[in-house]
Amino acid sequence: MKFPSGCIASIDLSRHAVYGYDQRMEIFGSKGMLEQQNKAPTSIVHHNESGACKNPIEASFLQRYGEAYELELQHFINVVLGIEKEILVKKEEVIQICQITSACEESYRTGKPIYMSSFQTGAI
DSSP: OBOTTSOBOOOOOBSOOTTSOBOOEEEEETTEEEEEOOOOSOOOEEEETTEEEEOOOOOSHHHHHHHHHHHHHHHHHHHHHTSSSSOSSOHHHHHHHHHHHHHHHHHHHHSSOOOOTTOOOTTO
């Protein structure tokens, strides 16, 4: 994806990598880089004369995001009950996600870039 600012995003996905459900992210910019590695039960890496060994990455959605799902559901319940006043995820954000996903699917099917000129927001 190429954004109006000139930023480029490339997404490669695989739920079938032989070593697990690979989900990493790197963001490069003129002032540095952000990096997110796959989630594993521990961050311990054992190094010896044979090389390095570490725990396998977490394989399921519930292992990786169980707590996030629980917090999201609890937030929704709190809004419905009036405990919290404002829902954190706005409908505009959900619509944007659907638009981006649809554009990615169309680009995959056609093999061509999809221009989202009607998709203008300061958030991205």
